[in-house]
Amino acid sequence: MLRECARKYYYTHYGMWGGWSVTATPRARELYVLKNLKTRQMWAGTVVHEAIGRSIAHLRNGRSVLPPDEVVEITLARMRADWIASKRRQNRADPKRRVGLFEHEFALPVSPAEWRATAAIVDGCLRGFYASPLYRRLRAVPPAMWLDAGEPRGFPLDLGDMTVRAWVQIDAAYRGDEGSVVLANWRTGRAGAERKDEQLQTATQALYAMATWQVPLDRLRIIDLSLIDGDERRLAVSGADLEAARASILGSVRDMQALLADSAQNVAREDDFPKTADLERCLACSFRRLCRGRGIAGRAAASPANSRPAPVAPIR
Numbered sequence: 001m002l003r004e005c006a007r008k009y010y011y012t013h014y015g016m017w018g019g020w021s022v023t024a025t026p027r028a029r030e031l032y033v034l035k036n037l038k039t040r041q042m043w044a045g046t047v048v049h050e051a052i053g054r055s056i057a058h059l060r061n062g063r064s065v066l067p068p069d070e071v072v073e074i075t076l077a078r079m080r081a082d083w084i085a086s087k088r089r090q091n092r093a094d095p096k097r098r099v100g101l102f103e104h105e106f107a108l109p110v111s112p113a114e115w116r117a118t119a120a121i122v123d124g125c126l127r128g129f130y131a132s133p134l135y136r137r138l139r140a141v142p143p144a145m146w147l148d149a150g151e152p153r154g155f156p157l158d159l160g161d162m163t164v165r166a167w168v169q170i171d172a173a174y175r176g177d178e179g180s181v182v183l184a185n186w187r188t189g190r191a192g193a194e195r196k197d198e199q200l201q202t203a204t205q206a207l208y209a210m211a212t213w214q215v216p217l218d219r220l221r222i223i224d225l226s227l228i229d230g231d232e233r234r235l236a237v238s239g240a241d242l243e244a245a246r247a248s249i250l251g252s253v254r255d256m257q258a259l260l261a262d263s264a265q266n267v268a269r270e271d272d273f274p275k276t277a278d279l280e281r282c283l284a285c286s287f288r289r290l291c292r293g294r295g296i297a298g299r300a301a302a303s304p305a306n307s308r309p310a311p312v313a314p315i316r
């Protein structure tokens with residue numbers, strides 16, 4: 001985010017601070033509401049991960065799991081309720097717990113067929129997961145062998161010059177045979193498609209697993225499953241990848257610190273975080289109205305940047 005637009009990074013991590021409180025300033029509250037918006041693709045990814053996450057929690061506890069038809073039915077019913085709540089702007093009262101859709105917030109022209117296509121993707125991803133060889137393997141993991149599932153985890157990462165707290169989120173981690181540890185992640189994006197920072201994410205998960213479960217790199221198995229096409233890949237991480245991840249994170253931390261007015265106290269000033277010059281990027285940004293004003297759509301259309309392909313909304 002910092003690379004794409006420093007101002008967006010500021011709004012997301014500093015400007016919205018305290019926006020959840022009843023004593024928040026109107027601007028902090030608005031930034032907090034906007035920060036929590038989801039595109040329909042992000043929403044689809046969230047509901048798929050949450051539905052699967054509930055099944056995994058049951059597996060870890062040795063309880064029975066709902067049949068796929070029931071999981072799909074419950075999830076689609078939840079999506080209908082989310083959609084209605086978002087349309088009624090109920091997210092403005094409770095941005096964290098109520099879904100607010102980017103398309104509703106900016107009154108984008110999304111046809112009923114496009115909304116149905118989003119639901120169909122969720123339906124297909126869930127059925128694909130429960131029919132996958134990976135799910136069959138997960139069902140066979142004894143509860144005592146599970147290590148983690150879907151929770152954000154922070155850990156101290158030694159970068160040489162400094163130690164920082166890094167965060168990872170692994171969909172499923174368990175002990176395999178012969179001292180191995182398996183890390184599995186599933187995605188509602190296409191596995192074969194180019195995904196920025198995939199190598200960095202994978203290497204950071206490996207660093208976390210090695211530090212937390214004392215597993216050597218050659219005993220780590222990292223699995224990536226695309227829920228769109230069912231493609232399962234084994235991802236390789238080398239020692240050089242770990243060093244590259246450390247260097248990348250160190251560079252990123254320094255970039256963040258360089259923009260702060262007071263790095264030791266974590267003090268940021270909005271004007272020190274420049275806006276991107278790419279108005280096309282602004283069109284896909286939740287902060288666009290507050291940051292660029294209501295005329296952004298027209299200005300972006302006239303921008304030379306608009307001759308490039310439309311940005312792809314993030315899908316987890």
Ligand code: SF4
Pocket residue numbers: 005006007008009011275276281282283285286287288289291292
């Ligand atoms: S509207 Fe544009 S400049 Fe403003 S935060 Fe979003 S991407 Fe950055």
